[in-house]
Amino acid sequence: MGFLFLLVIALFSSITASSSSKPQAEALLTWKTSFINQNNPLLSSWLLQNTTTAPCTWYGVRCDDRLNVKELNLSSSRLNGTLNRFMFSSFTSLTHLGLKLNDISGGIPPEIRYLSRLTFLDLSGNRFSGIIPPEIGMLTNLETLKLNRNRFTGSIPASLGNLTNLVHLRADNNQLSGYIPGELGKLVNLVNVNISFNFQKGPIPSTLGNLTKLSTLYLYQNNLSGPIPPSLGNLTSLTILSVYMNELSGRIPAQLGNIKSLIVLMIGHNKFTGPIPVSLSNLSKLEILDVHENLLSGSIPPQLEKLESLIQLSFSHNEFSGQIPASLGNLSKLQQLYVNDNQLTGFIPKELGDMNSLVEIYMVTNRLQGQIPDSIGNLRNLEYFVLHDNQFSGFFPETISHCEKLKYLTLSNNSLIGPVPQSVCNLKSLQILDLGNNRFSGVLPQCLGNFSGNLKVLDLRLNGFHGNIPATFDQNNDLRSLNLNSNRLQGSVPRSLVNCRKLEVLNLGNNMLTGTFPYWVDTLPELQVVVLRGNKLKGTLYNSNNKTPFPKLRILDLSSNEFTGNLPENYFNNFKAMMSVNGDTSGDLYMGGNLTMYQDKLVLVVKGLRLELERILVVYTTIDLSVNKFQGEFPDTIGKLTSLRFLNLSHNSLTGEIPVPLKDLRLLESLDLSSNKMVGKIPLELRTMTFLAVVNFSQNQFQGSIPEGGQFNTFENNSYQGNVGLCGFPLTKNCGDDEVPLSPTPVQDDDDDDSGFFNGFSWESVALGYGFGSVIGLGIGWLMFHYGRPRWVIRIVERQHERKAIKTPPVKVCATGRASRRKKHSQVFDVNSAMSF
Ligand SMILES: *[C@@H]1O[C@H](CO)[C@@H](O)[C@H](O)[C@H]1NC(C)=O
Ligand SMILES: *[C@@H]1O[C@H](CO)[C@@H](O)[C@H](O)[C@H]1NC(C)=O
Ligand SMILES: *[C@@H]1O[C@H](CO)[C@@H](O)[C@H](O)[C@H]1NC(C)=O
Ligand SMILES: *[C@@H]1O[C@H](CO)[C@@H](O)[C@H](O)[C@H]1NC(C)=O
Ligand SMILES: *[C@@H]1O[C@H](CO)[C@@H](O)[C@H](O)[C@H]1NC(C)=O
Ligand SMILES: *[C@@H]1O[C@H](CO)[C@@H](O)[C@H](O)[C@H]1NC(C)=O
Ligand SMILES: *[C@@H]1O[C@H](CO)[C@@H](O)[C@H](O)[C@H]1NC(C)=O
Ligand SMILES: *[C@@H]1O[C@H](CO)[C@@H](O)[C@H](O)[C@H]1NC(C)=O
Ligand SMILES: *[C@@H]1O[C@H](CO)[C@@H](O)[C@H](O)[C@H]1NC(C)=O
Ligand SMILES: *[C@@H]1O[C@H](CO)[C@@H](O)[C@H](O)[C@H]1NC(C)=O
Ligand SMILES: *[C@@H]1O[C@H](CO)[C@@H](O)[C@H](O)[C@H]1NC(C)=O
Ligand SMILES: *[C@@H]1O[C@H](CO)[C@@H](O)[C@H](O)[C@H]1NC(C)=O
Numbered sequence: 001m002g003f004l005f006l007l008v009i010a011l012f013s014s015i016t017a018s019s020s021s022k023p024q025a026e027a028l029l030t031w032k033t034s035f036i037n038q039n040n041p042l043l044s045s046w047l048l049q050n051t052t053t054a055p056c057t058w059y060g061v062r063c064d065d066r067l068n069v070k071e072l073n074l075s076s077s078r079l080n081g082t083l084n085r086f087m088f089s090s091f092t093s094l095t096h097l098g099l100k101l102n103d104i105s106g107g108i109p110p111e112i113r114y115l116s117r118l119t120f121l122d123l124s125g126n127r128f129s130g131i132i133p134p135e136i137g138m139l140t141n142l143e144t145l146k147l148n149r150n151r152f153t154g155s156i157p158a159s160l161g162n163l164t165n166l167v168h169l170r171a172d173n174n175q176l177s178g179y180i181p182g183e184l185g186k187l188v189n190l191v192n193v194n195i196s197f198n199f200q201k202g203p204i205p206s207t208l209g210n211l212t213k214l215s216t217l218y219l220y221q222n223n224l225s226g227p228i229p230p231s232l233g234n235l236t237s238l239t240i241l242s243v244y245m246n247e248l249s250g251r252i253p254a255q256l257g258n259i260k261s262l263i264v265l266m267i268g269h270n271k272f273t274g275p276i277p278v279s280l281s282n283l284s285k286l287e288i289l290d291v292h293e294n295l296l297s298g299s300i301p302p303q304l305e306k307l308e309s310l311i312q313l314s315f316s317h318n319e320f321s322g323q324i325p326a327s328l329g330n331l332s333k334l335q336q337l338y339v340n341d342n343q344l345t346g347f348i349p350k351e352l353g354d355m356n357s358l359v360e361i362y363m364v365t366n367r368l369q370g371q372i373p374d375s376i377g378n379l380r381n382l383e384y385f386v387l388h389d390n391q392f393s394g395f396f397p398e399t400i401s402h403c404e405k406l407k408y409l410t411l412s413n414n415s416l417i418g419p420v421p422q423s424v425c426n427l428k429s430l431q432i433l434d435l436g437n438n439r440f441s442g443v444l445p446q447c448l449g450n451f452s453g454n455l456k457v458l459d460l461r462l463n464g465f466h467g468n469i470p471a472t473f474d475q476n477n478d479l480r481s482l483n484l485n486s487n488r489l490q491g492s493v494p495r496s497l498v499n500c501r502k503l504e505v506l507n508l509g510n511n512m513l514t515g516t517f518p519y520w521v522d523t524l525p526e527l528q529v530v531v532l533r534g535n536k537l538k539g540t541l542y543n544s545n546n547k548t549p550f551p552k553l554r555i556l557d558l559s560s561n562e563f564t565g566n567l568p569e570n571y572f573n574n575f576k577a578m579m580s581v582n583g584d585t586s587g588d589l590y591m592g593g594n595l596t597m598y599q600d601k602l603v604l605v606v607k608g609l610r611l612e613l614e615r616i617l618v619v620y621t622t623i624d625l626s627v628n629k630f631q632g633e634f635p636d637t638i639g640k641l642t643s644l645r646f647l648n649l650s651h652n653s654l655t656g657e658i659p660v661p662l663k664d665l666r667l668l669e670s671l672d673l674s675s676n677k678m679v680g681k682i683p684l685e686l687r688t689m690t691f692l693a694v695v696n697f698s699q700n701q702f703q704g705s706i707p708e709g710g711q712f713n714t715f716e717n718n719s720y721q722g723n724v725g726l727c728g729f730p731l732t733k734n735c736g737d738d739e740v741p742l743s744p745t746p747v748q749d750d751d752d753d754d755s756g757f758f759n760g761f762s763w764e765s766v767a768l769g770y771g772f773g774s775v776i777g778l779g780i781g782w783l784m785f786h787y788g789r790p791r792w793v794i795r796i797v798e799r800q801h802e803r804k805a806i807k808t809p810p811v812k813v814c815a816t817g818r819a820s821r822r823k824k825h826s827q828v829f830d831v832n833s834a835m836s837f
Contacts, residue, residue: 022054025058027091028069030087031085034085036081037080040079043077044059045057045058059077060072060073069091070094070096071096071098072091072097072098074098074099075098075101076101077102078103079099079102079103079104080104083106083107084106088109088113088114088115089111089114091115092117094117095118095119095120095141098120098122099123100122100123100126101124101126102125102126103126103127104127107131108130109133110135112133112139116141121136121142124147124150125150128147132154132171133157137160138159138162139163140163140165142163143168144168145169147171148171148173149172150174151175152175153174153177155177159183160181160187161182161184161187162183164186164188164189165189166190167191169184169190169192170192170194170195172195172197172218174198175198177201180202180219180224184205184208185207185210185211186210191213191214191216191237192214192216193214193216193219195218195222196218198222199223200222200224201224201225202226203225204228204229205229206229206230208229208235209234210231212237214237216238216239217238217241217243218240218242220242220246220266221245222246223246224248225246225249226248227249227253228248228250232253232256233253233258236259236261239263239264240264241256242264243266244268245269245270246270247271248267248271248272249270250273251272252267252276252280252296255279256277258279258282260282260285261285262283263288264287265280265283265289266290267291268291268293268314270294271295273296273297275301276301278301278303280301280304281304281305281307283307284309286309287311289304289312290314291314292316293316294318296319296320297321298321299320299322299325300325300339302325302326302327303327304327305331308331308332310331310333310334312336313328313337313339314338316338316339316341316342316362317341317342318341319342321345322345322346324344324352327351328352328355329349329351329353330351332356335360337358338360338362339366340363340364341364344363344367344368347371347373348363348376349373350375352373352375352379353373353376354375354378355379356379356381360382360384361379361386361387362386363387364390365390368387368391369390371393371395371397372387375399376397377397377400377402378402380403380404382403383405383406384407384408386408386410387411388410393414393415393417394416394417395416396424398423400424400427402426403427404429405429406430409430409433409435410432412434412436412437412459413436413437413438415438416439416440419440419441420442420460421445422447424445425447425448425451428454429454430455431456431478432455433448433457433458433459435460435463436459436461437461437462440463440464440465441465441466443465443467443468444460444465449472449473450470453478456478456481458481458484459481460484460487461483462486466487466490468494469484469489469508469513471495471496472494472496473497474496475499477500477502478502480502480505482500482507482508484511485531486509486511489511489512490511491514492513492514492515493532498520498521498524500524502526503527504526505528506521506527506529506530508532510534512535512536516537516538517539517558517563519542519544520544522550523549524550525552526552529553529555530555531555532561533561534559534561535560535561537562539563540565540566541563541565541568547574548574549570549574549575550574552576554577556571556575556622557623558625559625559627560626560627560628562629563625564629564631565630566632567630567632567635567649572638575641577621578642579642621641621645621646622644622645623644623646624646625648625649625652626650626672627650628651629652630652630653631653633654633657633659634662634678640664641665642665643667644668645669645670645691646669647670649672649676650696651676652675653676653677654678656678657683658683660683662683662686663685663688663689666691667691668689668692669691670694671692671694672696675698675699679700679702680703680704681702681704681705682704684707687711687712689711690711692710695715696718697726701723701724702723702725704725705728706726708728713729715730716730
């Protein structure tokens with residue numbers, strides 16, 4: 001009897017199966033014909049030829065034994081279309097719908113509610129838009145719901161709280177902007193939740209504390225506010241809690257210390273205040289503790305030594321004070337220690353030398369002091385030792401030469417004294433050596449020229465080194481930046497610099513160098529900046545026979561030397577990089593637009609922080625030959641350097657007239673010809689130079705009427721003083737008036753007249769200020785994520801925008817226009833002073 005019953009059932013169901021699979025096949029074909037690419041070769045098996053098995057043998061289709069479609073797996077199948085013609089009501093047996101990584105757009109139709117047996121729904125990686133329909137909350141068998149990487153907007157529907165079987169929920173990388181529904185706290189089977197990369201606002205619901213099976217909770221990069229609910233301390237299975245880059249505030253709840261399973265805690269880049277709760281030291285499985293860029297204060301709890309699994313500790317950009325606890329020396333697995341930009345004081349404890357695994361130490365911008373402990377030499381895995389902007393004193397930590405893997409050694413802006421030992425040349429992996437702005441003295445170790453094929457940056461500026469520059473730069477070296485500015489170096493510029501084929505920045509300014517212009521560096525193909533100002537170099541700017549001298553040069557500063565002879569006409573004729581302007585002055589192009597190059601620089605920026613930024617300054621084309629003994633006329637060929645923005649020829653003995661082709665320097669913002677012996681009229685044509693913000697023609701023998709119109713309406717008296725023959729606005733001497741007054745505007749002859757005039761306006765300020773913004777802009781996300789956002793980055797980026805806003809030259813320049821320009825520049829100057837070029 002029972003047997004017969006079964007037989008009947010079986011018979012019956014096979015009949016319904018064969019009759020019901022056909023509508024499903026037709027429904028799929030109807031959907032297929034709605035695709036943009038109907039002849040998608042992957043779907044070539046979707047044909048009605050075999051009516052008994054269609055669609056069960058089709059690509060991506062699986063049926064149950066009653067020939068009902070059970071699974072549709074069409075991931076990465078190049079589907080291009082919408083779900084609008086998908087007949088959901090034909091697929092009530094469907095348990096698995098996988099459409100990830102296609103090009104499906106439009107909304108999810110509310111008819112999706114028919115798929116009531118669905119356990120797996122993956123729509124990720126498409127172009128779905130519109131809201132997430134509340135009807136999804138009716139698919140109560142769902143275990144996996146993936147909606148990530150689409151363009152969904154609106155809120156996560158509260159009805160999802162009905163999906164009590166849900167284990168995996170991904171809605172990350174959309175444009176969701178509502179509140180996280182508290183109803184999610186009902187999904188007690190949830191293991192993984194990812195809602196990161198949206199615009200979710202409001203609080204993290206405290207009900208999430210009920211999800212005792214939850215293992216990973218990713219809510220980073222949203223607009224969440226309010227505190228971390230203490231109830232999250234009940235999430236006893238949680239391994240990853242990542243809420244960085246939100247606007248969360250309040251204290252870090254001590255209850256987080258109850259989550260013994262926690263491996264990763266990332267709460268960086270929020271507005272948390274108060275101390276690090278001591279309870280966190282109970283998290284013995286914790287590997288990453290990242291709280292950077294918050295407003296946390298208090299001292300670093302010594303009890304953190306109990307975090308025996310810790311690999312990364314990131315406390316940068318907070319308000320931590322007090323000393324670095326010696327007990328941290330017990331963190332034997334720690335590889336990265338970041339405490340940049342806090343108010344830490346005291347010594348580096350010698351116990352840090354016990355942290356055998358340390359690879360990176362960043363302690364930039366604190367008030368740390370005393371001798372850097374010798375025990376650092378025990379850290380054989382150390383690659384990054386970056387301590388600039390502190391108050392360290394004492395001698396160079398000689399034992400550091402045992403850290404053979406060291407790549408970055410950055411001790412600039414401290415108060416270190418004494419010589420730099422030869423042993424520094426044992427560091428064969430070194431890429432960056434930055435000891436600038438200390439009180440080092442003695443002669444430079446001569447081995448610095450050839451000790452390492454890897455060295456990219458050698459920065460010893462602002463110290464008391466004397467003696468000669470190392471003369472032994474090897475061939476095939478990798479040096480890109482050599483900065484020895486502001487020391488007491490003597491002798492001549494070494495010829496072996498010609499071996500530094502990758503050199504981009506050569507800065508030997510403000511020393512006591514003698515000899516002649518090192519014309520041989522004009523063959524270096526990458527050289528962008530040459531600064532030799534403030535030395536005792538003599539002679540003419542020798543014209544080498546090189547056809548394309550300095551092909552990439554953008555900044556040439558030879559000011560305050562004893563150069564003689566004519567201006568270097570050959571150079572003006574050939575500086576290729578100063579001629580390349582497409583008339584486009586928009587933000588970022590000056591670097592040459594090579595992305596690989598940018599990235600290369602970016603990595604350096606991030607790792608080396610402030611130091612490396614100097615290599616990126618090469619954006620502002622400048623020629624400064626002021627305060628020398630140049631004579632002769634100002635050559636017409638200057639007009640070729642059309643991307644020049646800053647030209648200073650003041651304090652020389654130039655004669656002749658201002659060449660009219662000067663007007664072709666359409667981007668020029670600053671022109672200083674003061675204190676020369678130039679004659680003639682100021683050419684009317686210069687009125688077309690719409691970017692000109694500052695000029696100084698004073699102390700010459702110019703004559704005639706000052707041009708009117710354009711930027712000339714904005715310059716003041718002091719631009720013209722000391723030219724007896726000039727007349728017209730803004731001078732009081734009227735041009736129509738032939739009776740020359742007995743005494744024209746009295747000449748202020750005091751020494752700081754021009755320096756006062758250009759105060760805050762040196763090319764360095766301009767170049768550095770602008771250079772930065774554009775490049776940093778690209779890497780800001782990464783930078784913020786890993787090291788915290790230095791406050792100045794924000795300021796500079798804002799300034800960059802501001803600059804774009806003011807960039808368009810005003811059609812009718814008035815006094816206020818000028819005032820704002822001036823203000824802009826003086827703001828930029830702040831950056832420079834923080835940069836110490
Ligand atoms: C239809 O499919 C069945 C089962 O795969 C197969 O045995 C049969 O030969 C097919 N008929 C045709 C016409 O392709
Ligand atoms: C879906 O199909 C892809 C490739 O066609 C395959 O890699 C994947 O394992 C399938 N998934 C399921 C759940 O069958
Ligand atoms: C899908 O079709 C649209 C519209 O024709 C087209 O822009 C898009 O590139 C197509 N996508 C793919 C992956 O071919
Ligand atoms: C699903 O959730 C919504 C909103 O939370 C609720 O109003 C509705 O009654 C629930 N439906 C079912 C079938 O549980
Ligand atoms: C979470 O979402 C982000 C953004 O889409 C993604 O990059 C990340 O891989 C996801 N992580 C996990 C574990 O799902
Ligand atoms: C979930 O958590 C909230 C707040 O923490 C609590 O009030 C509620 O009773 C919990 N609900 C369940 C079902 O456990
Ligand atoms: C989210 O926060 C960002 C940065 O704070 C802000 O620019 C944006 O307007 C906010 N978006 C929403 C939808 O609140
Ligand atoms: C969850 O955490 C809250 C706050 O920490 C606490 O009051 C509550 O008793 C906890 N609930 C459970 C079920 O452990
Ligand atoms: C750490 O855990 C132990 C045992 O669970 C507990 O007794 C102690 O109070 C916890 N310490 C802190 C600071 O929370
Ligand atoms: C490291 O731990 C040991 C025992 O756990 C302790 O005796 C020692 O004082 C700790 N070291 C430091 C530097 O705190
Ligand atoms: C040197 O470091 C201090 C912080 O320790 C900072 O305030 C100062 O601006 C830095 N100076 C330069 C020139 O960078
Ligand atoms: C960009 O720079 C890389 C490495 O310096 C170089 O190989 C490549 O040719 C450059 N590309 C362009 C378009 O300049």
